[in-house]
Structures are given as structure tokens and as C-alpha cells.
Amino acid sequence: QVQLVESGGGSVQAGGSLRLSCAASVDPSTMYCMGWFRQAPGKEREGVASLYILGGHTEYSDSVKGRFTISQGNSKNTVYLQMNNLEPEDTAMYYCAASIQRTLCRLYSTDYSFWGQGTRVTVSS
Numbered sequence: 001q002v003q004l005v006e007s008g009g010g011s012v013q014a015g016g017s018l019r020l021s022c023a024a025s026v027d028p029s030t031m032y033c034m035g036w037f038r039q040a041p042g043k044e045r046e047g048v049a050s051l052y053i054l055g056g057h058t059e060y061s062d063s064v065k066g067r068f069t070i071s072q073g074n075s076k077n078t079v080y081l082q083m084n085n086l087e088p089e090d091t092a093m094y095y096c097a098a099s100i101q102r103t104l105c106r107l108y109s110t111d112y113s114f115w116g117q118g119t120r121v122t123v124s125s
Contacts, residue, residue, distance in 0.1 A: 002026050002114040004096045009119030012086055020081040020119060021073075022096030028053065028076035031098055033105035035112055036070060036081045038092035038121075045095070047107025049081060061107055063089070086123045093118040 003025035012018055024031060035050035049070035050059045058070050069082040079096065097112035104111055 002031070002098050002100060004098055004114055004116035006094065006096045006116045006119040009094060009121045011122040011124065014087055014123055014125050016086050016123070017082070017084045018086065018121060020083065020094055020096075020121075022079045022081075022116060024077045024079075024098055026077070026100070028072075030100050031077075032102055033099050033111070034070075034072075034079045035097045035105070035107065036068075036079075037095045037097055037107075037109060038090075039095070040089075040092040043092075045109060047109065048094075050105045050107055050111075051079060052105040057105070059105070059107060083121070086121075088123050088125045091121060091123050093120050 005023045008020040033052050037047050039045040048061045048064045051070045067085045095118045096116040098114045099112045
């Protein structure tokens with residue numbers, strides 16, 4: 001069982017930055033990929049960034065490409081989402097996700113087996 005704990009959410013003005021953190025409870029060598037998803041009120045959950053742990057390959061949604069960066073911390077069991085130039089449309093609950101099984105590490109929720117409780121991001125105009 002993998003437990004994921006997100007932190008770093010908050011309220012910022014448009015153009016600002018936030019860094020989200022996701023700490024995993026297991027040995028990072030057991031994880032295959034990690035991702036960040038978000039869900040705005042009244043909308044479906046969407047994938048924004050993914051990281052293939054072993055190879056380092058990353059993928060981003062078109063809506064955040066060039067503004068968000070997913071990375072792994074030095075402790076390896078922590079993944080970050082650096083969010084720059086935030087827009088009001090980025091307002092959502094952000095969730096960390098992980099898979100310990102071989103998947104394609106895409107921006108689809110079905111590629112992940114474990115989820116955090118979420119951290120809220122609010123961007124005001």
C-alpha cells in the first residue's frame with residue numbers, strides 16, 4: 001500500500017507561483033511512475049503532469065506545458081510540481097498519484113493505483 005501526502009497548495013494572484021509536494025510512504029525504487037492531476041469544481045479530473053521514475057521521462061498537458069514542471073526530489077520519494085505564471089483557470093484541487101506497476105505513465109487516471117487526498121490551489125485574477 002502506498003500513501004501519498006500532498007502539500008503546498010494555497011491562494012495566489014494570477015502570474016504567481018506555487019510548488020506542490022507529494023511525499024510517498026514507500027521506497028521510491030518500488031514506484032514506476034507518479035503524476036499530478038487536478039479537478040476544478042464541476043469539471044472532470046484531468047492529468048497535468050507525469051513522471052516515469054526510472055527513465056525520467058515527463059509528460060504535460062497542453063494547458064500547463066511551459067508553465068508547470070514535475071520533478072523528483074533528492075530524497076527520491078518526493079515529487080514536486082512547480083507551477084509558474086499561474087492563471088485563474090488553474091484553480092482546482094490538485095492530486096498526486098502513483099503506480100508501482102508497469103504502466104504507460106500517461107495523463108490518464110487509469111494508469112495510477114494510488115492517490116493522495118489533494119491540496120487546493122486558488123488563483124485570483
